[in-house]
Amino acid sequence: xxxxxVDLSFKNISRxxxxxxDEPHHxxxxxxxxxxxxxxxxxxxxxxxxxxxxHDLPGTINHFLxxxxxxxxxxxSFNKITHIDKVLCELTELRVLYLHGNNIFILSxxxxxxxxxxxxxxxxxxxxxxxxxxxxxxxxxxxxQLKSMDFSAVTKQERCLAKIWHRSNxxxxxxx
Numbered sequence: 001x002x003x004x005x006v007d008l009s010f011k012n013i014s015r016x017x018x019x020x021x022d023e024p025h026h027x028x029x030x031x032x033x034x035x036x037x038x039x040x041x042x043x044x045x046x047x048x049x050x051x052x053x054x055h056d057l058p059g060t061i062n063h064f065l066x067x068x069x070x071x072x073x074x075x076x077s078f079n080k081i082t083h084i085d086k087v088l089c090e091l092t093e094l095r096v097l098y099l100h101g102n103n104i105f106i107l108s109x110x111x112x113x114x115x116x117x118x119x120x121x122x123x124x125x126x127x128x129x130x131x132x133x134x135x136x137x138x139x140x141x142x143x144x145q146l147k148s149m150d151f152s153a154v155t156k157q158e159r160c161l162a163k164i165w166h167r168s169n170x171x172x173x174x175x176x
Contacts, residue, residue, distance in 0.1 A: 002042045004028075006024045006065065008044070009045045009048045012049065013049045014050040015053070017059070024064070033066075039065055043072065047077040048079075050079065051076065052081060052082065053081075053085075054087050057088070071091050071094060072118075073094075073096040076098060077123065078100070082104060089112050091116065093118060095119060096119075097113070097121070099122070100125045101127075104128065113143055117145070118145075119145065120147040120148065121146070123149070124150060136162075137161060137162045140162035
């Protein structure tokens with residue numbers, strides 16, 4: 001039904017609009033296009049670039065994908081992203097999001113991703129937020145639907161511990 005990812009990795013781009021004039025890499029499975037010359041894919045790979053800002057992400061998705069509202073898999077790993085931008089929350093069909101190997105440093109921004117009801121796989125390792133001792137608990141507590149985090153299955157025990165952690169931290173905030 002849908003083809004392989006539109007692969008725009010290793011393009012040495014800093015701004016998303018820079019890739020609009022480029023062609024995706026050709027893999028073993030050919031990318032198919034519709035009559036508007038947009039790719040029949042629900043996956044987009046923008047990894048290993050120099051992207052810092054996701055402001056133009058919706059335009060990039062619209063530029064390349066035939067059905068941009070159906071984007072299900074997005075790889076933004078190994079870039080220079082510092083924030084979990086609100087534009088990611090507009091990708092309501094997103095199921096897999098790779099953000100590992102970036103420069104994200106505000107752990108609370110992960111809460112924005114709770115707006116993505118189908119998100120089941122997330123990577124954030126290799127970011128500054130990983131050094132926070134509550135990192136995994138906090139992410140799992142705000143995204144209880146996750147099945148995999150940082151390429152590791154989320155266990156029932158982790159879900160339970162994250163729920164307890166979340167409740168205890170809510171009480172601390174109320175007491176303050």
